[in-house]
Amino acid sequence: MDMLSALALLYRRAGFGATPTELAQAAALGYNGMVNKLVSGLQQPDSGADAIPTPTLLQPPFYKPGALNTPEARQAFYKTLSDERTAITNWWIMRMVATNNPLREKLTFFLHCHFPTAISKVIYPVYMYRQNQIFRSFGSGDFTQLTTAVSTDPAMLIWLDAGTDRLPDPNENFARELMERFTMGIGSYSEYDVRAAAFAFTGWHLNNQTGEFAIAPRLHSNLPQTFLGHQGVTTGQEVINIVTNSEPSAKFVVASVWSRFAYPIKPTDPLVAELASAYAKDRNMANLLRAVFRHPNFLSAGSASGLIKQPVEYVIGALRALRVSPARIPPSKPPLSSVLNSLGQVLFDPPSVGGWPQNEYWLSTSSALARWRFAHWLSLAGDISPVADSPVASRVDAVSEMLSIQSWSSSSGSTLKDAVANPHTLVSMALVSPEYVAN
Amino acid sequence: MSDSENDDIWRMDETQDLPPTASEGTSTGVSGGSGLDRRKFLELAGGFGAAGVLAGALGPKLWESFFHSPVKSASQLKSTSPSKPVVRKRPLVLVTLYGGNDGLNTVIPYQSSIYASARGSLAIDSAKVIPLNNGYGLHPSMTGFKKLWDSKQLAIVQGVGFANPNYSHFESMDIWQSGVVGNPVSTGWLGRWLDATNSSPLSAVSIGPTMPTLLTGEKVQGAAIPPGTLVLPGDSTEQLLYSALAQLSSGQPHLLAEAAAASHNLIQLSIQMGSTLSSTASSDPLHLKDANPSSLTANGGAALAIANGGGGQSASNVLATQLSIVANLILAGATPQVYSVELGGFDTHVGQMPTQEKLLGELDVAVTAFVDAMANTPDGNGIVVMIYTEFGRRVSVNSSQGTDHGWANDVFIVGPAVTGGFYGEPCDLGRLQLGNLVFTTDFRTVYATMFDKILGVDPKPFLMGSFDTFKMV
Numbered sequence: 001m002d003m004l005s006a007l008a009l010l011y012r013r014a015g016f017g018a019t020p021t022e023l024a025q026a027a028a029l030g031y032n033g034m035v036n037k038l039v040s041g042l043q044q045p046d047s048g049a050d051a052i053p054t055p056t057l058l059q060p061p062f063y064k065p066g067a068l069n070t071p072e073a074r075q076a077f078y079k080t081l082s083d084e085r086t087a088i089t090n091w092w093i094m095r096m097v098a099t100n101n102p103l104r105e106k107l108t109f110f111l112h113c114h115f116p117t118a119i120s121k122v123i124y125p126v127y128m129y130r131q132n133q134i135f136r137s138f139g140s141g142d143f144t145q146l147t148t149a150v151s152t153d154p155a156m157l158i159w160l161d162a163g164t165d166r167l168p169d170p171n172e173n174f175a176r177e178l179m180e181r182f183t184m185g186i187g188s189y190s191e192y193d194v195r196a197a198a199f200a201f202t203g204w205h206l207n208n209q210t211g212e213f214a215i216a217p218r219l220h221s222n223l224p225q226t227f228l229g230h231q232g233v234t235t236g237q238e239v240i241n242i243v244t245n246s247e248p249s250a251k252f253v254v255a256s257v258w259s260r261f262a263y264p265i266k267p268t269d270p271l272v273a274e275l276a277s278a279y280a281k282d283r284n285m286a287n288l289l290r291a292v293f294r295h296p297n298f299l300s301a302g303s304a305s306g307l308i309k310q311p312v313e314y315v316i317g318a319l320r321a322l323r324v325s326p327a328r329i330p331p332s333k334p335p336l337s338s339v340l341n342s343l344g345q346v347l348f349d350p351p352s353v354g355g356w357p358q359n360e361y362w363l364s365t366s367s368a369l370a371r372w373r374f375a376h377w378l379s380l381a382g383d384i385s386p387v388a389d390s391p392v393a394s395r396v397d398a399v400s401e402m403l404s405i406q407s408w409s410s411s412s413g414s415t416l417k418d419a420v421a422n423p424h425t426l427v428s429m430a431l432v433s434p435e436y437v438a439n
Numbered sequence: 440m441s442d443s444e445n446d447d448i449w450r451m452d453e454t455q456d457l458p459p460t461a462s463e464g465t466s467t468g469v470s471g472g473s474g475l476d477r478r479k480f481l482e483l484a485g486g487f488g489a490a491g492v493l494a495g496a497l498g499p500k501l502w503e504s505f506f507h508s509p510v511k512s513a514s515q516l517k518s519t520s521p522s523k524p525v526v527r528k529r530p531l532v533l534v535t536l537y538g539g540n541d542g543l544n545t546v547i548p549y550q551s552s553i554y555a556s557a558r559g560s561l562a563i564d565s566a567k568v569i570p571l572n573n574g575y576g577l578h579p580s581m582t583g584f585k586k587l588w589d590s591k592q593l594a595i596v597q598g599v600g601f602a603n604p605n606y607s608h609f610e611s612m613d614i615w616q617s618g619v620v621g622n623p624v625s626t627g628w629l630g631r632w633l634d635a636t637n638s639s640p641l642s643a644v645s646i647g648p649t650m651p652t653l654l655t656g657e658k659v660q661g662a663a664i665p666p667g668t669l670v671l672p673g674d675s676t677e678q679l680l681y682s683a684l685a686q687l688s689s690g691q692p693h694l695l696a697e698a699a700a701a702s703h704n705l706i707q708l709s710i711q712m713g714s715t716l717s718s719t720a721s722s723d724p725l726h727l728k729d730a731n732p733s734s735l736t737a738n739g740g741a742a743l744a745i746a747n748g749g750g751g752q753s754a755s756n757v758l759a760t761q762l763s764i765v766a767n768l769i770l771a772g773a774t775p776q777v778y779s780v781e782l783g784g785f786d787t788h789v790g791q792m793p794t795q796e797k798l799l800g801e802l803d804v805a806v807t808a809f810v811d812a813m814a815n816t817p818d819g820n821g822i823v824v825m826i827y828t829e830f831g832r833r834v835s836v837n838s839s840q841g842t843d844h845g846w847a848n849d850v851f852i853v854g855p856a857v858t859g860g861f862y863g864e865p866c867d868l869g870r871l872q873l874g875n876l877v878f879t880t881d882f883r884t885v886y887a888t889m890f891d892k893i894l895g896v897d898p899k900p901f902l903m904g905s906f907d908t909f910k911m912v
Contacts, residue, residue, distance in 0.1 A: 161789045166838035173788040173843070176606065186607055191873070194606075305692030342665065344648030351783065352537065354609045360697055364650040364663035365640070365708050368701040369671070372681065376672035409688035409695070415680055425677045432702065433684055434695035 001299045005406045006031050009304055010293060012439050013261050014038045015102025017317040018404045020386075035293045041101035042140035042286050049095040049105060055087035057126040060154075060211030084125035089337045089347050092132065094326050096316045103289070104136060109312060110260050111135040112347070115150050115182055116355035117159045119348045124154075127211070128348045131155040140286040143253055144244040147183060151240060152213040157206040160353065164205070167221055170198040177353050179243055185255075185267055188248035189228060196225035201236040244283065250276040257288055262298050263306025264358055271297060307439040308359045311343035311367070315374065318431055321403050322382025329381075342370035368432075375431035379424045388423040395420045399430045408435055529821035529856065529912075530769055531893045532778045533629075534758070534806065535616075535651065536828035538785030539608065541795060542848035543834060543876070545581075546595055550574040553868040554834075561791060561836040571595075573861060580800040583807025584851075591859035592810065593851065594911045596885055598866045600847035600878025604830060608786070608844070611829035616653040618886055618902055628886055629777055630656030631901050632894060640704045641711055643777035644768075646761040651779055660700070661777070662708050664764060668717035671709050682706050712773055719767035725808035727759055758782040759805035766812050769819045776894065785828060789839040802826070806853060814855045823893050823912060825885070826851040833874050847878035850885050852911060862909045881906060888912070 001009070007026045011018035015038070018026065026034045058080060068074045099105045112135065119128050131153050138146040150156050151174075162174035175197035179189050203220030206213060215236075227233040230242050243249055251267040254276045258265050265272060275295070279288045292298055309317065315336065319326065326336055340346050344367055345356055390398040396416045400408070408416065412433045419426040430436060544561070548554045549568040568576035569585045575595075577584055587593040601620045604611060614620055618628030626634070629643055634656035636642075643654045643661035654661030671678050685702035761780035768775065782802060787794050806824060813819030831848035847866050864879035871877070883898075887906040890898035899905055 161839060161841070164789050164839040169835065169837045171788040171837040171839045171841055171843055173786075176844070180607055180609075186605065186610060191606070301692075305694055308694055308698065342648060352608065352786075359694055360655065360660070361649055363694075363697045363701040364645075364648065364660075365701055365705040366648045366663035366665040368698075368705040369665055369669070370648065372702075372705075373672050376677070409691055411686045411688045411699075412684060415683045418683070419680050422676070425673070425680065428673065428677060429680050429684055432681065434691070434698040434702075437698040438692075438695055 001301075001304065002406075003027060003031065005304070006299050007034060008404045008406060009299065010034060010038070011102070011404065012309075012313075012317070013106075013298075013307075014289075014293060015099075015106055016096060016313060016320055019321065020401050020404075023404060032294065035290060038101075038103040038293070039286050039290045042104050042107065042289075044101060046095075046099055046101040046104060048098040048100040052091060052094045052098055055084065055091050055125075055129075057084050057088070057129060058124065059126060060124075061209045062124065081123065081125060085119060085348070086335060086337060088125045088129050088132075090326060090335065091129075092347055093316065093336050096312075097319050097324075097326055104140070107139045107285070107289070108132060108135040110257070111139050111146075111150075113260065113310075113350070113355045114256055115156070116350035116353055117155045117348075118350050118352075122155045122158045125348075127154040127158065132348075140289075141284060143249075143283040143285060144241060146285070147178075147244050148237065148240050150182075151178065151236070152204075154206050154211055154213070157204065157213065162201055162204050166219060167199075167202055170202045170221075172198045174198075174204075175201055175239075178240070181353055181355075183240075183243040183252060184246060184248045185252040188246070188252075189243075193228050196227040196233065197236075197239045199223060199225050200227065200233055200239045204236055247280070250280040250283070253283075254279055254288065257285075258292055259358070260307075261289070261292055262295075262303045271295075305438060308362050308437060309439040310356065310358075310362060311340050311345035312347060313439060314343070314371065314437070315339060318375070318378055319382075322378055322384065322427070324378065324382045339370070339374050342373070343367050344370075363437075371437065372428075372432050375428045378431065379428035382427075384423050384427045387427055392420050395423060395426055399426055402427075403430055403436055405430070405433075405435050408433070529823055529854075529893050530765075530776060530778060530819075531889060532762075532765060532780065532809075532822055532824045533653065534802075534824060534826040535612075535653075535779065535781040536785050536798075536802070536826065537608075537612070537781060537783035538787070538828070539611075539830045539832055539844055540785040540798075540828040540848070541787060541791060541832040541842055542828075543831065544791070544795060545578050545799060546571075546597070546849045547576050547578065548574055548865070548868060549576050551868050557835045557868075559836050561840060561842070571861075573865070575861070575865070578796070578799050580796050581803045583803045584853075587807060587810060587853055588859055592855055592857055593853050593859045594857050594909075595861050596850040596852065596880060596909070597861060597863040598847050598876070598879030599827075599850045599863060599882050599885060600831070600876075600880075601882055602878075604846045604875075604878075606830070606844040608829055613652065615827060615829055615882065616651060618883060625652075625655070626657055627651070627653035627655045628901060629653050630660065632656075632890070632896065633659040633661060635900065636896070638776075639707070639774075641707060642775055643779070644775045645779040646764050647781070651781070654777070654779055660697075660704075661779070662704050664708070664712070664716065664768075666760065666764065668720045669709055669713040670717060671706075671713070678706075712768060712771075715768060715771040715773060716764070719771070722767060723763065724766040724770060725759055725763050725805070725812050727756070727763075727804070727808055756801045756805055758801055759808065762805050762809040766809060766819070769813065769822065770816060772818055787832070788837065788841040788843060791841045810853055810855065820855045822854050823857060823889070824851075824853040825889065826853070827882075827885075831876055834868070834871055834876060835874055846872075846875040848876075850882070852885075852888075854912075856912055858911050860911075862911060884908065 004023060007023055008018055029037060063077060068077055096105045117131060122128055134149045134153055138149045160174035160177055161171055164171065172194050176194050180186050199221045203216040205216055222234050224232040224234055227239060228242055233239060251272050255265050255267040255272050275291055278291055297303060337346065350356055386402050387395050387398045412435055416426060416429060419429050544563055547563050547568050549565040555562050563578060567579040569579060569581060570576040571588055584593055601614060613623060616627050617624050633643055638659060640659055640662045645651055645654055645661055645663045647663060650660060650663050681702065685699050685706065687696050687699050758780060765778045765780065784798055813822045827850045828848060831845045832842035833845040837843055866876035866879060883902045883906045886902060887898035888908040890896050890901060891908045892912040
């Protein structure tokens with residue numbers, strides 16, 4: 001793979017695509033230099049995204065006893081929550097569009113997919129916002145600390161009912177999904193372990209007045225459990241430490257990261273074992289990401305055509321390429337969240353604790369229509385001057401540069417040539433081409 | 440770019456009531472086969488009276504590539520693979536309940552003392568249960584299903600499941616949707632049927648933005664129908680270019696070929712069903728809007744907004760919305776043989792009672808209204824609705840007034856042509872394993888019945904084995 005193609009791929013996977021200027025600057029740094037720049041950006045301030053104002057959100061305890069006794073009061077309360085939900089969705093979309101440290105926003109999005117938590121059950125936007133900030137501040141560090149922070153945060157406590165674990169028959173929801181979906185993968189623990197972990201999490205709850213995590217000693221089982229071969233386990237923190245430091249977890253986490261940044265892979269793949277042995281030494285997510293981007297297979301042909309853009313990646317990448325600021329979209333338009341809704345990926349509202357599937361899942365006729373509607377609108381609303389100002393004969397090159405696409409299939413290439421007369425149509429078609437729909 | 444110029448093209452909302460426009464063509468929604476019909480496409484493209492004008496406007500090469508592209512191998516160019524015209528027999532409507540509905544509180548062994556003691560405060564009051572027979576009764580919110588039962592249109596297959604269940608939502612749903620136990624495959628049980636019958640992607644459609652595994656084949660993936668109108672963006676030139684873009688080049692990587700196929704299938708969908716979908720988008724075939732709004736969400740206090748496991752979280756009845764689209768297509772004589780709709784939120788680990796009551800109420804209202812609307816129509820009276828979920832729930836209530844993941848469950852088969860009653864074998868509450876209901880009836884028996892009686896094909900190749908069938912249809 002040539003240098004520009006490699007850098008363009010890196011920018012798509014570690015961010016939301018490169019502008020021509022970014023690509024030129026990256027070429028000066030070289031591939032490894034660019035990887036280092038992106039990874040070190042994980043810990044640095046983000047002048048673009050951090051300039052987006054944080055929405056004002058209701059804080060716990062949310063309402064005074066008796067304050068919601070009338071239908072009018074309840075209606076007003078739900079309206080506030082609904083407006084806040086729109087506000088945090090726009091806030092995150094705008095962050096991703098404006099970011100100068102794209103990997104940090106991309107990792108945040110990855111972690112939302114890895115620890116899928118939905119506002120439809122969590123209800124309070126401030127809790128989703130707090131979880132989102134945990135992804136940003138803990139996401140690039142130690143995976144055990146990240147898992148602990150996410151698990152003891154209100155959003156997850158509500159989402160998987162961990163706050164309601166009670167004796168004598170604690171519900172197993174959080175214990176099971178912690179192992180199956182977040183840390184180890186199915187097959188690496190027994191039903192006995194699920195049960196033992198559920199006991200260790202008893203008493204974990206959310207204090208509804210303060211919105212803070214707490215453990216109720218009276219509700220906590222101190223009965224020592226044997227969990228994954230470890231004896232005498234009594235606390236939830238021990239369970240989190242054991243699962244995140246287990247051998248299956250290293251493979252599980254590596255496979256999850258590789259599958260979303262490079263191409264889908266199973267934890268049993270030898271490539272996973274190779275990366276997992278390095279990851280197991282520190283369980284540091286920034287180091288893992290660097291290793292993924294530096295791995296030769298990341299720059300393979302299979303990697304380059306190994307992912308379809310998820311709707312969020314598609315919409316954000318296109319907005320960035322056409323320099324559309326979400327803040328400037330007139331209020332008369334349906335919000336960008338409704339575009340994502342029609343594409344089947346609503347931020348802060350994954351369909352289940354399994355999150356969103358990949359690739360073919362996004363290639364339905366319904367999402368093809370939604371992509372086209374968005375692309376058509378964007379070609380009229382966005383800045384297409386690099387294409388429109390080009391002579392007709394070089395417009396295909398101009399749109400390729402604008403969208404950072406290095407090569408076209410023969411059918412896409414000839415279709416785009418047929419479209420050059422109208423730059424809006426040309427851009428719209430480039431945005432719905434298989435080459436751009438792929439990541 | 441002014442607002443008004445943008446208004447029509449960014450229409451993402453689900454409740455549009457635009458009349459069909461010239462750009463949608465005038466097709467009736469019926470078209471045999473999947474090959475692009477030149478006349479219909481011209482209607483679709485609109486504005487051009489003669490092919491020559493369009494060809495002239497776009498250049499002969501593009502025109503040629505669009506209408507005369509050679510058919511490539513099916514796997515390479517699945518969407519234009521030759522396909523037989525679909526002979527509609529009985530439309531099969533699959534309703535997937537995500538999250539694991541608690542079957543024990545849906546079809547309730549209300550006379551069992553084991554049930555009463557294991558469920559404790561979560562046991563449905565036997566005085567409120569709607570009695571059927573054999574000691575079983577329906578959840579109190581399922582009054583519509585009782586009427587279907589009385590008119591012999593409701594079949595309940597009891598004790599359905601598979602060996603070695605593992606409590607995982609995802610693996611369990613994969614097993615249900617793929618129809619394969621033990622060795623995960625990426626195709627769905629009806630996706631393999633699409634493949635083997637060389638069907639058009641429009642033979643099996645899902646309502647919503649994405650495609651469930653069950654309609655995904657190796658070569659053919661069913662089509663997903665967006666809610667609302669189906670109006671293609673852009674002018675005729677852009678629409679024709681879009682169609683050209685959906686032609687595949689040889690040697691395309693798999694995912695790019697899939698992306699092109701989805702675009703191609705969208706054009707097909709628009710030609711065949713676009714005008715029907717658009718002209719009926721605001722209609723009310725299930726006659727629900729006249730009804731008391733509270734009947735749409737059986738529990739008026741649904742704003743409690745507790746959605747266990749996500750989805751199913753709406754002020755209105757999302758299942759009824761999807762089934763309205765299915766009804767409109769069937770009434771218009773559309774060709775799909777299989778429809779897929781879904782309702783989520785059944786993962787009731789905590790506070791199960793109000794959540795399940797709300798969801799079962801929505802299911803009851805939506806399915807009953809759908810069956811009623813179909814019953815006396817020539818195109819709809821053959822419909823068969825199959826309702827399933829990924830697993831049943833643990834028999835004992837947990838300490839959070841909920842239930843954890845479990846094993847066997849019941850499957851509902853509903854429709855005017857269905858012979859109602861109990862099928863299968865009820866689970867023995869006296870012989871639980873690890874606190875779970877043990878299955879008596881392999882779920883593939885239900886699928887074999889659908890293949891044999893509804894789709895009219897030999898089930899064996901699709902299920903990789905022989906299974907009995909029920910004489911229920």
